[in-house]
Amino acid sequence: MNGFTLDPRLEKDSISVMVTGLCDLRLSRDARWPWLILVPRRTGITEIFELTPLDQVLLTFETEMVAKALKEITGATKINVGALGNIVRQLHVHVIARFEGDANWPGPVWGFGQAESYEDEKRDELTAKLREALSS
Structure with a gap:
């Protein structure tokens, strides 16, 4: 997208898996949990409500x-989804696979x-599994 730049902390802490219609889908470098991050490729957006209605739907x-x-790839017990942004202000959504007995289960x-x-x-x-699942 024109003018879009990724926050340096997101760049450092994750790798790009693929670009979707709206987002840069990224994988957290922390292997303790399968942890994905969706970053809408829009400039200056910090909150979901700042997106256009169409972008909110996307x-x-x-x-x-x-x-x-x-969930299908990992067989996770639970999928956690959250958009906090207290430290990294750029709008991003965490999608994290959790398992009973994982590091810090059931805590955050x-x-x-x-x-x-x-x-x-x-x-x-x-x-590779994510790209295949999301491309079909």
Whole structure:
């Protein structure tokens, strides 16, 4: 999109999986949870209500599509979805697969412990599965 730039913290903490109709779909570099981030490719937007009505519908649709694919791929117990933005103001939506017994279950993922990096092969396998599921 014209003028869109990704917040440097999102750039540092995640990798792009694919571009959807509205969003840059990104994978968190923290391997403790399969954690996706949808970033609407719109300039200067910090809140969902600042999007146009059409973009709000697209974000809802893409969030549902990503959450469903993540649950099917991972077999997660629960999918957590949230848009906080207290630290990174650029609008972004977290979609996180949670499992009973995962790091900090059933507590929140934010601010818990130390991030763990993906092994390249596992990261590449997950991103390939996501691209396949979201492209069909």
